[in-house]
Amino acid sequence: MGRQSASTPWQNWARTAHATPRSVAHPRDLGELVATVRGATRAGLRVRAVGGGHSFTPAAVTDGVHLVLDSLDALERVEPRPDGTTHVTVGAGIRLRALNALLAEQGLAMRNLGDIDKQSIAGAVSTGTHGTGSRLGGLATQVVGARVVLADGEVVETSPTQRPELFEVARLGLGSVGVLAALTLEVVPAFRLEAREEPWPLDAVLERLHGPDGLVDGNDHFEFYWFPHTRRALTKRNNRVADDDVRPLNPVRSWIDDELLSNAVFALTNRIATLVPPATAGINAVSSRALSARRYTAPSAEVFVSPRRVRFREMEYAVPREHIVDVLAEVDAWIESSGERLPFPVEVRFAAADDLWLSTAHGRATAYLAVHQYVQLPYTRYFSAVERIVAQVGGRPHWGKLHWLGAEELAGVYPRFGDAQRVRAAADPTGVFTNAYLDHVLGRVPQDEQAPRAA
Ligand SMILES: Cc1cc2nc3c(=O)[nH]c(=O)nc-3n(C[C@H](O)[C@H](O)[C@H](O)COP(=O)(O)OP(=O)(O)OC[C@H]3O[C@@H](n4cnc5c(N)ncnc54)[C@H](O)[C@@H]3O)c2cc1C
CATH class of the missing domain: 3.30.465.10 (Uridine Diphospho-n-acetylenolpyruvylglucosamine Reductase; domain 3)
Structure with missing residues (x-):
């Protein structure tokens, strides 16, 4: 059955989920994985696999067997x-x-x-x-x-x-x-990407967002970070370039932007904002300009991925793309009227409609609105206010991030939710792979051994 260790307390990256599983299994191959799952089911234990623990929710929590599949990496x-x-x-x-x-x-x-x-x-x-x-x-x-x-x-x-x-x-x-x-x-x-990162006035971003040559459709990958309490945003446009277009980032500049400003100084500004909340608006105004424009090319994965060393909590909602400007305006109005002081930027991204049953972009061109809060600051009031705003336009929460919706509300925003529940009940009729969180967001498994087999 591979290496099994006794109960080891586990917590996720964001420190929002904790577990003390009965045992932790590290199967080395498919055979050991099968034996572990079969053994747990026979013993009446629940099973959850855990990956990097980077979900903000208790989705990977179990009181039974925690499966660590790091060896299944070939x-x-x-x-x-x-x-x-x-x-x-x-x-x-x-x-x-x-x-x-x-x-x-x-x-x-x-x-x-x-x-x-x-x-x-x-x-x-x-x-x-x-x-x-x-x-x-x-x-x-x-x-x-x-x-x-x-x-x-x-x-x-x-x-x-x-x-x-x-x-x-x-x-x-x-x-x-x-x-x-x-x-x-x-x-x-x-493929290589050209990364073009520039601070912009937020209003210029919102005006140029849509349309055939707009920022969203006119670039392969467009996103922006809006700094609350300001009208400033950091824009990121990443586009494919030829393989011989090699314009690397100066390593010193890269370290200053990615490590010093985006992580070390950002950690400090968050600590200051935590100790002196009224300073937050001023800090954000400086932060939104600190990262100056830069342009370089690199292999795609190097452009997509950034180091994230400042720990935070996050909620992200998918909304129909056409509503994103109004949603942002409402979030801004709520922040200003609430007295909340928010040192973390709000991130906005985009995706094509798809047909996956439980995809947040199912059936609609999508904009993602992600709100973050520094790990030492309370997040509930801010996130639940944003959740109320996006509910008005059929928002769907990211399955790995914080939210307060249950199966009933989720069924209302996913046309194929009932199909997913049916398939789940058929595949796992006794709830071996469930936990309290999954019961909450997907509904309780009916505990029916006779459920029909999934197609
Ligand atoms: C700093 C940070 C940055 C992030 N950036 C992004 C981003 O850019 N875009 C985005 O969409 N999300 C982002 N996320 C969210 C993250 O991608 C998801 O939460 C993702 O699930 C984390 O993967 P993981 O391996 O850590 O999974 P875990 O959190 O360990 O597990 C997630 C779920 O997958 C299940 N699972 C894991 N392995 C298996 C398996 N082998 N079989 C069956 N089920 C399994 C677990 O049981 C659990 O339900 C970010 C999170 C953090 C903390």
């Missing part, structure tokens, strides 16, 4: 496709940093990524992790096959054509139908 198969893409099968426990390196060795890359690489691929896709780009979907849209270990130890290969309904919930469903042992990803030839 490259299994590379299959070039006639359309120029490549299907790559990897162990589901691989961290994104290792995955990006391994793909680069093969001359390949993920089409799009989020802004860090500490997560496991399984954890990232299970929570709908995404980057930005109005013609692109999140990481789970790049999954074309999933090997799942069910509660009885059965190993099932799923894809759009093999057990397609199980595949739907396996590739984005909080690990609620089973343990992901391997994933097949559709990746593309390695």
